[in-house]
Amino acid sequence: FRMAPVWGLFPLVLLSTAATVIASQAVISGAFALSRQAIQLGLMPPLDLFQTSTRAHGQIYIAQVNWLLLIAVLALVLGFQSSSALASAYGFAVTGTMAITTVLAAAVMRGVWRWQWPTIAVVLVPIMTVDLALFGANALKIPSGGWFPLVIGIAVFTILTTWRTGRRLVRIQLASEAVPLASFLATCDEAPEARVSGTAVFLTTHTEDVPVTLLRNLKHNKVLHRTVLLVHVVTENTPRVAGADRIQARELGSGFWQIEAHFGFAQTPNVPRELQRAKIPGLELDPSEVSFFVGRANVKPSPRPGMARWRERLYSALARVATRSPDFFRIPPDRVIELGTEVEI
Structure with a gap:
């Protein structure tokens, strides 16, 4: 100025x-x-x-x-x-981002574009040399402010890895109680449970097993709907999935259907809307007769091997603030039946 x-x-x-x-x-x-x-x-x-x-x-x-x-x-x-006091933190963050971007560019060149390593080296070694020189110079400023973006990065990385590991442990625990879908279908027609009219949609993460929510519903209510949809939501590694490729359905018999709903990572998964749009041959869906059964796991830290206790507590806290499945998948509140279970990790 x-x-x-x-x-x-x-x-x-x-x-x-x-x-x-x-x-x-x-x-x-x-x-x-x-x-x-x-x-x-x-x-x-x-x-x-x-x-x-x-x-x-x-x-x-x-x-x-x-x-x-x-x-x-x-x-x-x-x-x-002051902005001058922030200069060290800014410089360390920017040069670190430059170096990380170059590394990710190498991963894309090799994994997506299928470039050979010599070609990648010719393109990126000069760039990485400059990036590392700048990053090394700014690394000396960690005590004077560069520690701030470093702490933020470690905190975010800890949250991401804790959530992913915690979800895996929860899936393992739930899978230990699972019943193979093939054996369940083989005895479904002989089961004493009553079949009631309407359509039940069960969200599942394992296509080979019966959803835990379905087993809980059978245990407590002793009924099965005449039409049962086992919906597995798949997030692809592409930003978007075309509407024609979004729903894949397979009839299993005994009124059961297995459905995969594919969404890109930049799309909002609206399960009811996609099921209505799909027009699956042989399956007629009346929105007024569809009930969505979703599970909610109450995570409890335990001394068993898995994660450190502090990470288990962090995962439990993250699970409490997470959006409920019906809201995330855009399921109407008046069509949802939520069944809870306690899981130790």
Whole structure:
């Protein structure tokens, strides 16, 4: 500002303010997009997503992420108090991001584009040399502020890995109680349980086993619906899945259908809408007669091998703040029956 003439002060203030707004909006939008993709890939607990545009699928709002960004910004302002004090943290974060981006570019070149290692080396070694030189110079500034992005990165990494590992342990525990689907279907017609009219939809993570929620329903209510859909939601490694490829259905007999619903990691999984749109031959769905059965696991830390106790407690806390399955899959509240179970990890 001191380099500009007096008359240029006001235009520069407007320009810098506009640049700040644009940059901050880019950070916020990027945080929302990355959070949704992490949720779809199973790296974060499900959170409430609000679509802010009917035309642009990428325009979303996540309240929890927005509040975390606010807290982080306030902590930065109160902790560093000036832009000069923040320079070390900024430099370490930017150069670290540059180096990580180069490593990820190598992974894409090799895994997706199928480039040979010599070609990758010719392209990326000069870039990585510059990145590491800048990163090494900024690493000396860790004590003077570079520690902040390092701590944030470790915290986020811990949350992501804890959630993913915890989900795996929960699936293992639930699988230990599972009944093979083939043997269940073989005895289904001979079972004494009554068959009632209507359609029951059970969300499942294992296509070879009977959903735990179905077994719980049989145990407590002693009934089976005339039509039973076992829906397995699959998140693909692509941003979007075309509508024609989204639903795959297979009739199992005895009124049972196995359905796979495929969504891209940038899409919001709306299970009821996709089932209605699918027009599966031989299957007629009346929305007024469809009931969705979902499970809710109450996670309890235990001394058994798996994760450290503090990570088990962290996973339990994350599970409590996670969005419920009916909300995440856009299931109408008046069509949901939720069955709970306690799981020790």
